Amino acid sequence: MLSVNTTLLNAERRPAKPRISERKSVSQASNEISQQTRWMLAVRDSRDRDAFVKLFDFFAPRLKGFIMRSGTSSHQAEEIVQDVMLTIWRKAAQFDPHRAQVSAWVYQIARNRQIDLARKENRPLPEELKEDPGQEQDASQILGVEQETAKLRLALKTLNPDQREIIEQAYMGELTHHEISAKTGIPLGTIKSRIRLGLARLRHELKDLTQ
Amino acid sequence: MSAVTHHVPDAMLAAYAAGRLPKAFAAVIAAHISLCEDCRAALGAHHALGGAILEETSKVDVSTALKSDVLDLLDSPFTPEPVYERKGVYPGPVMELLKGREPKWKTLGMGVRQDILFGDAEGSVRLLFIPPGQAVPDHSHNGLELTLVLQGSFSDETGVFGVGDLEVADEHLEHTPIAGEGAPCICLAATDAPLRFRAFVPRLMQPLFRI
Numbered sequence: 003m004l005s006v007n008t009t010l011l012n013a014e015r016r017p018a019k020p021r022i023s024e025r026k027s028v029s030q031a032s033n034e035i036s037q038q039t040r041w042m043l044a045v046r047d048s049r050d051r052d053a054f055v056k057l058f059d060f061f062a063p064r065l066k067g068f069i070m071r072s073g074t075s076s077h078q079a080e081e082i083v084q085d086v087m088l089t090i091w092r093k094a095a096q097f098d099p100h101r102a103q104v105s106a107w108v109y110q111i112a113r114n115r116q117i118d119l120a121r122k123e124n125r126p127l128p129e130e131l132k133e134d135p136g137q138e139q140d141a142s143q144i145l146g147v148e149q150e151t152a153k154l155r156l157a158l159k160t161l162n163p164d165q166r167e168i169i170e171q172a173y174m175g176e177l178t179h180h181e182i183s184a185k186t187g188i189p190l191g192t193i194k195s196r197i198r199l200g201l202a203r204l205r206h207e208l209k210d211l212t213q
Numbered sequence: 214m215s216a217v218t219h220h221v222p223d224a225m226l227a228a229y230a231a232g233r234l235p236k237a238f239a240a241v242i243a244a245h246i247s248l249c250e251d252c253r254a255a256l257g258a259h260h261a262l263g264g265a266i267l268e269e270t271s272k273v274d275v276s277t278a279l280k281s282d283v284l285d286l287l288d289s290p291f292t293p294e295p296v297y298e299r300k301g302v303y304p305g306p307v308m309e310l311l312k313g314r315e316p317k318w319k320t321l322g323m324g325v326r327q328d329i330l331f332g333d334a335e336g337s338v339r340l341l342f343i344p345p346g347q348a349v350p351d352h353s354h355n356g357l358e359l360t361l362v363l364q365g366s367f368s369d370e371t372g373v374f375g376v377g378d379l380e381v382a383d384e385h386l387e388h389t390p391i392a393g394e395g396a397p398c399i400c401l402a403a404t405d406a407p408l409r410f411r412a413f414v415p416r417l418m419q420p421l422f423r424i
Contacts, residue, residue, distance in 0.1 A: 051287065058280060063272035070273055080279050087283045092291060101257055105264030113232040113263065124294065125232060126239045128246035128253065129305035155265040172227055173263040179228035 035141065036148055038104040046094040058087055061108055069116060072174050082119060086112045096130060099144040103151040113175060217249045217377035225381070226252065230259035237336030237403040240306055241359040241379070244401055247304035248361075248377035302364040302376075307340070307401055316340050323347060338403040343367065343392040356405040358382045363401055366393035 038060060044053035062083050069079040089111050097107055114125045161169065172182050221229070221242055228234050229242045246252045297308035310330040318326035324344035331338050336357075343349055345365065360367075360380040367374050369388040374380050382388060392398035 051284070054287070055280075055284070058283065062275045062279065064267055064270050066275050067273040068267050068270040071270065076273070079273075080275060083275060084279060084283055084286075088286055088291075091287055092293070103261060103264060105268045106257070106260040107264070109263035109267045110230070110260045112267065113230070117232040123236065124309075126236065126243035126306045126309065128243045128256075129299060130296075131253075151261050151265060154261055155269070158262075158265055158269065169262070170266055173231050173259075173266050175231040175233045177228070177231075178233060179222075179225040182227050183222070183224035 034145055035099075036104075039099050039144065039148065042090075042094070042097055042104045042107075043099065045091065046097050049094075054091060057090065057104075061090075061105075062087060065108070065112055068112065068174070072176060082112075082116050085115050085119060089115055098131075099147065100140060101131075101147065103148055106151065109173075117175070216375060217251070219372070219374055219378035219380060220249065221245060221252050221255070221379060222381060223255070226255055227259050230256055230263060235335035235405065236333060237331060237338040237405070238357070238359055240310055240331065240338050241361050241401055241403045243306035244304045244363075245361050245377065245379045247299070247306060302399060304363075307363070310338065316342075318342055325349065336403055336405040338401065341398075341400045341402055343390075343398040343400070345392055345394045345397055347392050349390045349392070356384055357403075358405075359403045360390075361401045363399045365396040365398035367391060367398050367400070368393060 038057065041050075041053040041056045041060075044050035045057065065083045065086055066076075066079045069082050070076065074082070086108070090108060093111070097104070102110075114127070118124055158166065158169070168177075168185050171177050172185075177185070225234065225238075225242065229239055232239075234242060246256055297305045297311075297313060299305050300308055303311065307330075316328040318328055318340075320326050324347055326342040327339050329337060329339040340363075341349070343365075349367070358381075360374070360382070362374050362376050362378050364376060366376070367390040369380075369390040371380070371382075371386070371388065373393070374390075375393075380390075
């Protein structure tokens with residue numbers, strides 16, 4: 003887990019997206035990029051098995067806990083974890099740290115695979131974005147996505163237990179969209195503003211890609 | 214693409230991220246996101262929140278066999294799922310429903326045509342072809358209806374919908390969409406009415422023939 007250090011807190015006061023001249027080089031910023039992201043990039047770019055083992059040790063027990071919370075047996079949960087971890091290895095090329103933190107990418111895979119396996123059908127997914135293969139890795143953008151995610155995590159911690167429960171139920175797939183809509187009467191302002199901030203950043207990045 | 218003005222409601226996007234939308238609706242959302250940068254970014258933010266919850270979930274130890282099984286399987290051959298590319302006005306998720314084929318239009322009368330792409334107990338999704346200026350008969354629905362414009366446009370009591378726009382209608386909306394001038398309007402439409410051809414077709418035909 004990312005610890006909330008002073009770098010992240012200071013980042014609150016930084017502009018949403020640094021100007022080009024302020025962008026850090028990969029080497030400058032790479033020390034600040036989280037371990038998970040570095041492991042995932044090593045898996046993606048060098049098929050690094052040791053890095054994959056690290057990812058497995060980090061995510062497999064969390065995935066198992068996450069899947070079992072909605073009532074799945076330990077045995078079935080392990081089958082899903084196996085599938086998710088193999089999907090992470092096989093689809094590593096689709097991981098883009100400029101757009102998603104590792105846990106966000108793993109969450110997406112986990113939800114889709116869990117449902118696909120239960121229903122024996124494929125969830126409809128949007129087209130993958132096609133990126134310019136020559137695009138340079140932008141460490142400050144990667145760091146920015148991580149910082150937004152860290153802020154989201156902080157915002158989650160400020161929720162009271164009831165609010166937190168609803169958010170967890172929603173993202174574990176236990177609520178229909180009608181139920182999610184109906185329950186937004188509960189003040190989720192912090193979470194929502196974080197989502198909007200993250201949204202603005204991601205949208206900015208997407209616009210950069212298409213220019 | 215940037216002209217998209219009607220988007221996915223946030224609760225629906227959260228339910229989509231969590232894999233909770235019925236497949237027929239999920240297909241329309243996936244198609245919309247393929248055409249809409251804003252909603253792709255918003256989906257990214259929902260995944261980030263899901264990922265944050267996943268990281269915070271209490272860990273449950275996995276068996277040692279699971280790890281060795283996964284590592285053994287890393288090099289085993291596997292068949293990647295087919296990727297359906299966008300073709301003409303049809304984004305990837307629609308091509309997936311079409312399984313790569315051209316639409317097989319069936320006439321409903323007055324130049325209106327449809328191709329039912331998928332249906333299960335939770336909903337069905339179809340392509341609709343509406344000639345310019347043609348009214349789609351006033352149709353009430355039992356529940357939710359999502360309509361995504363793929364070509365041309367339509368307008369109804371709630372506004373004008375162009376390519377990429379998504380209309381979300383519930384059972385309270387009585388509307389009479391009329392296709393805009395210019396290119397015929399092609400839409401992807403999902404309803405949660407069970408797939409009943411006999412019930413759907415006469416209801417659609419009735420006002421057309423004024424019977």
